[in-house]
Amino acid sequence: MQFDNNAQAIYLQIADYVCEKILLKEWPPDAKIPSVRDLAMQLEVNPNTVARSYDFLKQQDIIQDKRGIGYFITTEGLKTATAYRKQEFMEKELPSFFRNMYLLGIEPEDLKQKYEKFKKQYA
Structure with a gap:
């Protein structure tokens, strides 16, 4: 993924990337998504940046954290x-x-x- 340094913060660009995956139905509701570390490696960013993105998406009720299992798209994730x-x-x-x-x-x-x-x- 190419980041635009003149646009919004990188964590928000990652949040948009996750939303795009959801909107394209590549990541359907209730599906498990990559871990913080896996997505950080894939996007070549610091894991803290992905963690910040995931926290933002959790606040928006787009993803949820199932303790010990990982992150999942919420049932209403596509709509949200x-x-x-x-x-x-x-x-x-x-x-x-x-x-x-x-x-x-x-x-x-x-x-x-x-x-x-x-x-x-x-x-």
Whole structure:
């Protein structure tokens, strides 16, 4: 995973990575997810950073810690992750996107065909 040093904190980027895995249904509800150490090795980050991400996701009720067993996606993890990512998108990315649309004279109708084509690729 490539981290953007100019964006949000790395632990939040890792939280977004976990949410993306959930949204893509690679990690379904009630599924066990990688341990802190395993994910840290996979992403090449300090285990404390992954632990901070997992603590954040636990506070959001996206994952849960089953003592002695590991971390799991909550039953409502998909729904909660979707709501979290939607809110983040609306507050942080959409204003910049709209600004660029305005500056470039792009109307929502101009995007419809491209968006439909994009959806077909992922359907």
